[in-house]
Amino acid sequence: MSTASTASGATSASRVGIDPRGPRVVAGITAVVLLVVITLALLGLPTPAAILLGAQAVVFLIAAVLGVQRHPYGYLYKAFVRPRLKPPVELEDPAPPTFAQGVGLFVVGLGLVLHVLGVPYALVIAAAAAFVAAFLNSVFAYCLGCQIYLLLARVGIIRRKPAAAA
Amino acid sequence: MHPLLVVAVILALVALATALGFVWRSQQGRVRIGDERIVAIDGVPLGERATLLQFSTEVCSPCRATARVLGALADRTESVEHVDLDVTHRPELAARYRVLQTPTTLILDSYGAVRARIGGAVRRDLVIAELARVLEQKVPAA
Numbered sequence: 621m622s623t624a625s626t627a628s629g630a631t632s633a634s635r636v637g638i639d640p641r642g643p644r645v646v647a648g649i650t651a652v653v654l655l656v657v658i659t660l661a662l663l664g665l666p667t668p669a670a671i672l673l674g675a676q677a678v679v680f681l682i683a684a685v686l687g688v689q690r691h692p693y694g695y696l697y698k699a700f701v702r703p704r705l706k707p708p709v710e711l712e713d714p715a716p717p718t719f720a721q722g723v724g725l726f727v728v729g730l731g732l733v734l735h736v737l738g739v740p741y742a743l744v745i746a747a748a749a750a751f752v753a754a755f756l757n758s759v760f761a762y763c764l765g766c767q768i769y770l771l772l773a774r775v776g777i778i779r780r781k782p783a784a785a786a
Numbered sequence: 787m788h789p790l791l792v793v794a795v796i797l798a799l800v801a802l803a804t805a806l807g808f809v810w811r812s813q814q815g816r817v818r819i820g821d822e823r824i825v826a827i828d829g830v831p832l833g834e835r836a837t838l839l840q841f842s843t844e845v846c847s848p849c850r851a852t853a854r855v856l857g858a859l860a861d862r863t864e865s866v867e868h869v870d871l872d873v874t875h876r877p878e879l880a881a882r883y884r885v886l887q888t889p890t891t892l893i894l895d896s897y898g899a900v901r902a903r904i905g906g907a908v909r910r911d912l913v914i915a916e917l918a919r920v921l922e923q924k925v926p927a928a
Contacts, residue, residue, distance in 0.1 A: 716847040752802070752803045762810060766847075767887045769846070770873065773874050773877045774881055778874065
């Protein structure tokens with residue numbers, strides 16, 4: 621019998637765990653959206669492609685700012701997928717998938733800006749990069765934050781606290 | 787672009803991502819031989835006979851599961867400690883020990899020398915085998 625465990629070992633007291641399958645379904649939907657963007661762009665429909673990628677950027681923004689718990693696609697998961705599944709065996713910290721949404725926003729946003737500036741294939745390349753990350757996340761449970769967050773911390777972009785006396 | 791060519795590009799992209807996924811998965815939890823350099827980090831007590839030194843950040847979903855596996859292993863193996871270091875606050879440690887992903891686990895012997903290095907989520911059976919090699923004795927599996 622599987623029982624839902626409460627958030628165990630949460631790093632901060634206020635943080636509530638989330639169903640780990642939610643972000644993976646969200647990433648799957650994101651991957652499909654990005655494939656549609658690439659298809660439209662390659663078929664010679666750059667404007668619809670850019671509008672759809674812009675909409676995806678807004679979705680990334682909402683999830684990155686409000687947290688992955690409020691991800692627009694997450695409501696689809698809660699309404700249609702979650703009721704058909706058993707309760708999660710284990711809950712997960714929302715911080716890693718929220719961080720991944722921010723990375724998605726950065727990549728897609730950069731692609732859109734370059735596209736508007738007239739850089740050829742910017743839309744396709746940005747959407748393809750974001751697709752690979754979303755696909756790996758959804759299918760292989762790849763953790764984007766495990767490499768990129770560490771990298772940002774190492775180069776000094778992320779400093780959560782002022783460095784304690786060495 | 788011809789629609790058939792577009793389909794081919796999409797399929798190629800999915801195939802590439804799948805191949806990357808399999809490569810990534812095969813690297814997760816793989817044990818590499820350590821370089822035997824001595825680890826000394828201020829404020830970090832080492833185990834008498836061995837230490838499972840884990841590097842984590844807070845933006846890392848597999849870190850918690852790895853901490854649980856290593857913590858349980860240290861709990862029931864005498865003189866073995868598990869240390870979980872958050873390198874967000876100490877990025878110089880990540881640089882010093884060449885940590886490129888979290889979790890990364892170093893298995894240290896009684897001298898604090900790195901005997902094994904594991905990138906990504908650990909696999910319990912592989913850690914047990916490696917710890918037994920370092921301790922030169924069998925490690926209780928349960």
